[in-house]
Amino acid sequence: MDLGWLRRRFGDRFVEDGAVAALYVRDASFMEFSRSAIGVVFPEEEEEVVELVRWAVENRTPLFPQGCATSLSGNAAATAPGLVVSFERMAKVEVDPVDGVAVVGPGVKLEELNLALARYGLFFPVDPGSVKSATVGGAIANGAGGMRGAKYGTMKDWVLGLRVVTGRGDVLRLGCRTYKCRNGYDLVRLFVGSEGTLGLITEATLKLAPVPESAAAVLAYYRDVETLVEDVVRVRASRVWPLFAEFLDAPTSALVGLEEKNALFIGVDVNAGAEEKVINKLRGLLRGEVALEAAGWEASMRLLEPRRRLFYGQIKAAGGGVLVIEDVAVPISKLPDAVRGLKAAAARHGVPLLLGGHVGDGNIHPATWYRREEGPARVENFIRDMAELVAKLGGTISAEHGIGVLKRELAKAELGEAALSYMRELKRLFDPYNVLNPGKVLPG
Amino acid sequence: MDLGWLRRRFGDRFVEDGAVAALYVRDASFMEFSRSAIGVVFPEEEEEVVELVRWAVENRTPLFPQGCATSLSGNAAATAPGLVVSFERMAKVEVDPVDGVAVVGPGVKLEELNLALARYGLFFPVDPGSVKSATVGGAIANGAGGMRGAKYGTMKDWVLGLRVVTGRGDVLRLGCRTYKCRNGYDLVRLFVGSEGTLGLITEATLKLAPVPESAAAVLAYYRDVETLVEDVVRVRASRVWPLFAEFLDAPTSALVGLEEKNALFIGVDVNAGAEEKVINKLRGLLRGEVALEAAGWEASMRLLEPRRRLFYGQIKAAGGGVLVIEDVAVPISKLPDAVRGLKAAAARHGVPLLLGGHVGDGNIHPATWYRREEGPARVENFIRDMAELVAKLGGTISAEHGIGVLKRELAKAELGEAALSYMRELKRLFDPYNVLNPGKVLPG
Numbered sequence: 001m002d003l004g005w006l007r008r009r010f011g012d013r014f015v016e017d018g019a020v021a022a023l024y025v026r027d028a029s030f031m032e033f034s035r036s037a038i039g040v041v042f043p044e045e046e047e048e049v050v051e052l053v054r055w056a057v058e059n060r061t062p063l064f065p066q067g068c069a070t071s072l073s074g075n076a077a078a079t080a081p082g083l084v085v086s087f088e089r090m091a092k093v094e095v096d097p098v099d100g101v102a103v104v105g106p107g108v109k110l111e112e113l114n115l116a117l118a119r120y121g122l123f124f125p126v127d128p129g130s131v132k133s134a135t136v137g138g139a140i141a142n143g144a145g146g147m148r149g150a151k152y153g154t155m156k157d158w159v160l161g162l163r164v165v166t167g168r169g170d171v172l173r174l175g176c177r178t179y180k181c182r183n184g185y186d187l188v189r190l191f192v193g194s195e196g197t198l199g200l201i202t203e204a205t206l207k208l209a210p211v212p213e214s215a216a217a218v219l220a221y222y223r224d225v226e227t228l229v230e231d232v233v234r235v236r237a238s239r240v241w242p243l244f245a246e247f248l249d250a251p252t253s254a255l256v257g258l259e260e261k262n263a264l265f266i267g268v269d270v271n272a273g274a275e276e277k278v279i280n281k282l283r284g285l286l287r288g289e290v291a292l293e294a295a296g297w298e299a300s301m302r303l304l305e306p307r308r309r310l311f312y313g314q315i316k317a318a319g320g321g322v323l324v325i326e327d328v329a330v331p332i333s334k335l336p337d338a339v340r341g342l343k344a345a346a347a348r349h350g351v352p353l354l355l356g357g358h359v360g361d362g363n364i365h366p367a368t369w370y371r372r373e374e375g376p377a378r379v380e381n382f383i384r385d386m387a388e389l390v391a392k393l394g395g396t397i398s399a400e401h402g403i404g405v406l407k408r409e410l411a412k413a414e415l416g417e418a419a420l421s422y423m424r425e426l427k428r429l430f431d432p433y434n435v436l437n438p439g440k441v442l443p444g
Numbered sequence: 445m446d447l448g449w450l451r452r453r454f455g456d457r458f459v460e461d462g463a464v465a466a467l468y469v470r471d472a473s474f475m476e477f478s479r480s481a482i483g484v485v486f487p488e489e490e491e492e493v494v495e496l497v498r499w500a501v502e503n504r505t506p507l508f509p510q511g512c513a514t515s516l517s518g519n520a521a522a523t524a525p526g527l528v529v530s531f532e533r534m535a536k537v538e539v540d541p542v543d544g545v546a547v548v549g550p551g552v553k554l555e556e557l558n559l560a561l562a563r564y565g566l567f568f569p570v571d572p573g574s575v576k577s578a579t580v581g582g583a584i585a586n587g588a589g590g591m592r593g594a595k596y597g598t599m600k601d602w603v604l605g606l607r608v609v610t611g612r613g614d615v616l617r618l619g620c621r622t623y624k625c626r627n628g629y630d631l632v633r634l635f636v637g638s639e640g641t642l643g644l645i646t647e648a649t650l651k652l653a654p655v656p657e658s659a660a661a662v663l664a665y666y667r668d669v670e671t672l673v674e675d676v677v678r679v680r681a682s683r684v685w686p687l688f689a690e691f692l693d694a695p696t697s698a699l700v701g702l703e704e705k706n707a708l709f710i711g712v713d714v715n716a717g718a719e720e721k722v723i724n725k726l727r728g729l730l731r732g733e734v735a736l737e738a739a740g741w742e743a744s745m746r747l748l749e750p751r752r753r754l755f756y757g758q759i760k761a762a763g764g765g766v767l768v769i770e771d772v773a774v775p776i777s778k779l780p781d782a783v784r785g786l787k788a789a790a791a792r793h794g795v796p797l798l799l800g801g802h803v804g805d806g807n808i809h810p811a812t813w814y815r816r817e818e819g820p821a822r823v824e825n826f827i828r829d830m831a832e833l834v835a836k837l838g839g840t841i842s843a844e845h846g847i848g849v850l851k852r853e854l855a856k857a858e859l860g861e862a863a864l865s866y867m868r869e870l871k872r873l874f875d876p877y878n879v880l881n882p883g884k885v886l887p888g
Contacts (some may be wrong), residue, residue: 098680099775099806121683145624154624156633157601170862178773179805180589180598180843182637184859184885185867189600189633193626210685236542239565241654274715329622331543361623362543399624415628418614423629425873429866441628 001059006041006083009051013042013089024066024086025078028130030323033074033405037064040084046163046171046202052085053169053200056435063435065196067107067138070130072325073404075142075195079439087137090202097122100208101160101177106137106201113206122208125152128400129311137201143193145400147304150360151243151269154400156192158207164191164199167431177205190426195402196437198430215243216275217267217300220288221259225249225343225355228264229335231286232359235266236332238285240278243269243300245360246307252354255313256306264288265307266360267300310356314367317354321369324379326386329363330395337393342366345385349378363399387413408443445503450485450527453495457486457533468510468530469522472574474767477518477849481508484528490607490615490646496529497613497644500879507879509640511551511582514574516769517848519586519639523883531581534646541566544652545604545621550581550645557650566652569596572844573755581645587637589844591748594804595687595713598844600636602651608635608643611875621649634870639846640881642874659687660719661711661744664732665703669693669787669799672708673779675730676803679710680776682729684722687713687744689804690751696798699757700750708732709751710804711744754800758811761798765813768823770830773807774839781837786810789829793822807843831857852887 006014015021016039025034038061043049056063062082069076078084090105093113097120104113110131113124128134128146138144140162145154152158161175175181175188191199222228225247232245246265254260264286268278275295283290294303314323330338339355346353346368357365366386370379387397387410397410412420424442427434450458459465460483469478482505487493500507506526513520522528534549537557541564548557554575557568572578572590582588584606589598596602605619619625619632635643666672669691676689690709698704708730712722719739727734738747758767774782783799790797790812801809810830814823831841831854841854856864868886871878 096775096777098677098777100680100685101775143626143630145626149624153601156630157597166866170866172863172866173860174863176773176840177775177838178807178840178843180593180773180802180807181840182587182771182842182844182846183840183855184847184863185642185870186587186600186633186637187863187866189630193630198629210683233542236544239654241544271715271718271721273717277715327626329620329624331540331545331621333540333542358624363622363624394621396620396622396625396627398626399622400626402626403628411627416617419616419618419628419631422610422614422616422631422873426629426870429869429873 001038001061003038005055010041015040021084024084027069027071027074027076029072029074029077029406031074031406033077033079035079035081037078037082037084040086042086042089044089046165049165049200049202050169050171053165053167053435056083057169057433060433061435062438064437065141065200067135068109068133070134070138071142071404072401073406075402075404075440076138077405079405085200087135095120099177102206102208104136104204104206106135106204108136110134110136110139117208121211123211124158124206125209126155126158129308136204140192140201140204141194141196142402143400145358145363147244147246147358149358149363150245151241152209156189159188159192159204160207161205162188162191162201163203164201166199167433167436172199175205179207193402195404195440197427197441198436200436212269212297214272214275215267215269215297215300216278217265217294217303218279218282218290219292219303220264220286220290221261222264222288225262225339226336227287228262229339229359231264231288232335233333234285240268240281242360243267244304246304247356247359248307248310249355251317252310252313252356255316256309258306265304314354318369321371322376323367323369326366326383327399327401328366328386328390328395328397329361329399330390330393332362334393334395335359335362338364338389341389342386345382345389348385349382351378351382362395403441405440408441412443445482445505447482449499454485459484465528468528471513471515471518471520473516473518473521473850475518475850477521477523479522479525481522481526481528484530486530486533488533490609493609493644493646494613494615497609497611497879500527501613501877504877505879506882508881509585509644511579512553512577514578514582515586515848516845517850519846519848519884520582521849523849529644531579539564543621546650546652548580548648548650550579550648552580554578554580554583561652565655567655568602568650569653570599570602573752580648584636584645584648585638585640586846587844589802589807591688591690591802593802593807594689595685596653600633603632603636603648604651605649606632606635606645607647608645610643611877611880616643619649623651637846639848639884641871641885642880644880656713656741658716658719659711659713659741659744660722661709661738661747662723662726662734663736663747664708664730664734665705666708666732669706669783670780671731672706673783673803675708675732676779677777678729684712684725686804687711688748690748691800691803692751692754693799695761696754696757696800699760700753702750709748758798762813765815767811767813770810770827771843771845772810772830772834772839772841773805773843774834774837776806778837778839779803779806782808782833785833786830789826789833792829793826795822795826806839847885849884852885856887
């Protein structure tokens, strides 16, 4: 392996120090996926990314692209001896408020983008739990979702165009700067959620949204999670389409500083003046105890703050155990069946279970854990039952966290052999030497 | 070619009558793309579609899939001696209003779908000019857009899942029934807009939207198109994000029954009670003469009705000439430059020019025509300049009509050789025998 070229080309932007590299080989998951890397490189220009790919092909050395590595399935972990490519320094932001478009580097944090947009009354609506540290490039690569998915969908709905470098070192300009775009096959969406396995993103053209004029939200407490999710179904059946509908189960609520009750956070965007009407409608529909109300966009977003601490609650609950955060979605009407089934499976296998997530779009994050000394067997059995349940309910085992290393076998069952074989051929087409984030997404 | 199997398998659902076939070989474009077909077949089940593909491969006979053939670029035309596959009879509709999802056959018309949804207060927001006859399968294959693209985007934003039969006869289940979905590579969006060249759609799972509580709209007349599109820019710069912003130039307005003035139709969705405020805001922003106002969803949609007659206006204007309807999009801020440039190009080449379209998302449909006896040379020169102009403004030569036969050379210049070569390999992967709608999308 020719490290000399890396040293000459990148100077102090190629870091070989093992202690630094050790910070970059992991993502936010708790399983041990990582190996030691030969170093971390920080490109600043697309041309450098092209040269890195060519170097990787010549040296048959894997590249592990990274934003801020907040993924939870090993997506961004360096799982083989290779080079971590950090996009931290490719962080330009160009906003056109009339066009409703931002052209950004992959290393821009979602939070930074939103700060740049605030002066125009615009925002980027995709709002994953990791929004304060997640980068645009990472969010695209992982097809991130989050808190406002009920109204705004996920990354796949907000990327208009991309520049990517494939595993053959080709630069592809994909998509358009306009909202409508029909120039050939739509390869943009093939790259969204491909976890850096088909190409490295060097620039993204994002669609923006106007900040809604206002919103109204309530926090309601429930005795049991079943009634809580039944109420989400009632809200939808009553033709209220929330901006967000989020929840925490009672133990998690306590861990993030709320009362130890199952908490439903539900908000709707409205025109100024319509807040009261929505709050009254929600009070009429919800059987839980409404503990807080918010009128206005900022107030509604603030009401959601405790929900944002779900991840910290899960970490606390797991103690020193190995935390496994799952990420299923079911059709909204099936949420009650999903909650009942998940609880039964956890009881059957004797594993701890915390529930929380984005019920407004049917997305639940069951969290469980095991002590290292006892091993993962019971958790694995629980996950097998979970996957079976979700399939039966017409859902998916991967809503927004992606496949990474963790979900490859589950994905295999869900996708079926036919779709998988085409996906394998796509990987060969875009990355024939398997240098881009190898070992992710596709099962072995 | 073994027609015996077709006759046995499909009985009277295989129509060989040349007069009937002649009705199916064309789409709505005016150029002469079509050849005579060996017949039309009407499958009712996915398994029949699989068998048709296998038959096509064995007999090296192209299949030309069709909804209602309302495409405008030859997308659905039978351009070689082959078999037209009409999806008219695969027209199931299953709605789940709580999940906000419909599972439909490809042959369902968008209008029929919306009729089925009305009772739930839901609708399918993609609204192409051909909405009364266009089918879901055709709209997906063509990545249709339309009147409400400013707010709701295009088909690519509303397809959650697909079942497709590839050119290798494989059935692929793609995507999910849930709004969030990250199970492997996103092949759904690769098929949206692929014009039947990668696979035949046998079922689609669509995302639905709640009918907005209310809307407000105005029709304003302008002396010149330049001021009209400048006002669209002003509206966006004033942080009003319209549901629709549509226009007709003065000659087209007259042809569809309005005053002979440039007409801007602009609407915003709101909560009930906020209509007046929006209308006043629009009155304050627009420099045109506000001739009509509408408050309420239905009233706002009715206000748009004359705009829906653009196509008929264009046909009338062209007289017996060969009508060429183009389909460009530019960033919204560039609309004034686009209008000025298009007019200059038409004057330069001495071709007639009508303007109309979806200015709310930057999408203009320049229409021109030529008499058969004079030939297309001047129109071709105009189109060459149009493409150059659009590229310079950061736009695209194909916003929503697709590539078909007509735009293949224009697409080539816009996409560049690198992206095109990957697209060719994708075509080989999904349709190695080139039996699915050959001669479309990709340039020769």
